[in-house]
Amino acid sequence: MALIGFIFPGQGSQYIGMGRDLYENFRAARDAFEEASDSTEINIKKLCFEGPESNLNLTEYTQPAVLTVSVAALRALQEESGKTPAILAGHSVGEYTALVASEALSLFNAAGIVRKRGQFMQEAVPPGEGAMAAVIGLPKEEVEQICREAAEGEVVSPANYNSPEQIVISGHSSAVNRATVLAKERGARRMVMLPVSAPFHCRLMEPAQRKLAEALVETDIAALKKPVIANINAQINQDCAKVKDLLIKQMCHPILWEDSMKLMIKDGIEQIIEIGPKNILSGLFKRVNKQIKISNVEDTTSLKGAI
Numbered sequence: 001m002a003l004i005g006f007i008f009p010g011q012g013s014q015y016i017g018m019g020r021d022l023y024e025n026f027r028a029a030r031d032a033f034e035e036a037s038d039s040t041e042i043n044i045k046k047l048c049f050e051g052p053e054s055n056l057n058l059t060e061y062t063q064p065a066v067l068t069v070s071v072a073a074l075r076a077l078q079e080e081s082g083k084t085p086a087i088l089a090g091h092s093v094g095e096y097t098a099l100v101a102s103e104a105l106s107l108f109n110a111a112g113i114v115r116k117r118g119q120f121m122q123e124a125v126p127p128g129e130g131a132m133a134a135v136i137g138l139p140k141e142e143v144e145q146i147c148r149e150a151a152e153g154e155v156v157s158p159a160n161y162n163s164p165e166q167i168v169i170s171g172h173s174s175a176v177n178r179a180t181v182l183a184k185e186r187g188a189r190r191m192v193m194l195p196v197s198a199p200f201h202c203r204l205m206e207p208a209q210r211k212l213a214e215a216l217v218e219t220d221i222a223a224l225k226k227p228v229i230a231n232i233n234a235q236i237n238q239d240c241a242k243v244k245d246l247l248i249k250q251m252c253h254p255i256l257w258e259d260s261m262k263l264m265i266k267d268g269i270e271q272i273i274e275i276g277p278k279n280i281l282s283g284l285f286k287r288v289n290k291q292i293k294i295s296n297v298e299d300t301t302s303l304k305g306a307i
Contacts, residue, residue, distance in 0.1 A: 002270040002293075006085040006101060007285075008070045009276040010092035011062050012194070016051045018277040019069035021299035023049075028075035036068040036111040044068050059197050060118035063093045064111045070097040070276030071107050073297045077275065081307045087236070087269060089229040089260050091281060092160075092200070093117070095250065101275075102224040104240055109219055116215050120208035121198050121251070130199030131173040132159060133180050136166050137189030143167045146186065150179035159201035160255045163287040168194065170202040201254055209251035216244045234259035236267075257281075261288045273297060273306050 022029035023045065037044045047056055048065050055061055070090075074097070077083060090098035096114050099105040105113075135143050140161060147156045147169060156171030156179050169179055176199075180191045199205070227238040230246045234256040237246060261284070264272070271293040274282045279296040286294065295306040 003086040003268050004083060004271045004273060005087045005089065005264045005269040006074070006098070007088075007272060007274050007281050008074075008090035008094035008097035008101070009066060009274065009278060009281055010090065010094040011059065011066060011196070011200075013276060013278040013280055014056055014062050014066050015277060016053055016056060017049060018065075018298070019048045019072050022069070022072045022076050025300050026072070026076040026079060028079045029072035032072040032075055032107060033068055035107050036064060036071070039108045039111040040064050040115045042115070057195070057197070058118075059122045060115055063114045063118040066093060066277060067097050067100075067111060067114050068107075069298070070094065071100055073275045073303070074101055077273070077297050077303055077306065080303060083273070083307070085226055085273075087227050087229065087264060087267065089264070090231075091257055092231065092250070092255055094276070095228070095231050095247065097276065098228045099224075099243065102226045102228050104221050104224045104228070104243055105219075113212075113215060113219055117208070117212055120211040120215075121200060121205060124206070124208040125198050125204050127197065129173060130171065130204055131176040132168055132170045132194040132196050132199055133176050134162075134166055134168050134190075134192040134194060135180075135183050135188050136192065138167070138183060138187065140167055142186060143169065143183070146179050146182045147171075150175050150182055152178065155199075155203050157202050158254045159199075161258045162255075163258050163261075163284045165287055166284070170199040171204060172199070201250070201252065203252055205251045209248060212251060213244075213248045216247065219244070229260045229263060231255045231257070231260070234263055236263070257284065258288060261285055265289050265292065271295075
């Protein structure tokens with residue numbers, strides 16, 4: 001039997017209507033929406049299906065919404081197919097979904113923590129002072145050097161090493177803008193400013209990191225039934241005692257997604273299923289390995305295709 005890896009998307013994959021088909025067709029998906037709504041005191045069904053988009057794109061709402069839809073898709077897949085992964089990984093907030101899939105976190109606890117995480121990240125930097133941009137077509141060493149030159153006493157650094165072709169940078173708006181100019185001068189194919197409300201995964205998230213550490217104190221972490229690749233080091237973890245520290249450090253640390261994908265391939269994973277809204281991570285995976293079988297699950301049609 002082929003070894004399967006489940007991967008879960010993060011912020012940026014959200015859209016109005018996500019999860020509706022799952023909710024209407026699978027009892028397990030409806031239960032996921034209800035559990036997350038009870039935890040967060042947000043009507044996540046209404047938020048995902050109706051918006052408004054301005055609310056869905058607020059970090060404190062986006063993160064539990066993406067988590068909920070991903071878990072709803074996971075439970076529908078399990079209900080229909082019984083497919084089990086050999087390994088799990090999630091991009092940024094998707095790491096929390098991976099921990100739910102591993103049974104280290106309940107959905108109830110994960111949704112509550114993720115909402116707080118979003119609030120802490122939003123509050124860490126005043127609106128307009130932070131920015132993120134995707135650099136496309138430069139090697140990571142070049143992007144790292146550009147960030148050092150563009151900083152000029154401010155913060156700008158790689159936030160997501162997404163693929164050989166794409167690195168996201170994060171920091172003070174003015175420093176990110178200087179970096180985009182340098183990147184264009186040095187041959188970047190494209191620079192894309194990201195529509196985010198805060199500069200994630202850089203030193204500016206230190207206030208959020210401290211608050212998350214306090215919030216996680218009372219959170220129960222159970223034994224991991226399946227190994228999870230941690231974002232901050234692209235290494236496999238199956239030790240529940242390490243989970244909180246990995247999640248806390250993730251706030252200010254770049255996401256090593258390209259290395260995480262390479263680790264899956266190195267460990268013999270033959271099929272990847274992306275579970276949650278859109279298929280952004282599937283596209284990134286294809287840039288690392290074009291041969292591996294990749295599918296996604298976000299509605300009934302894609303679920304049947306994955307099975």
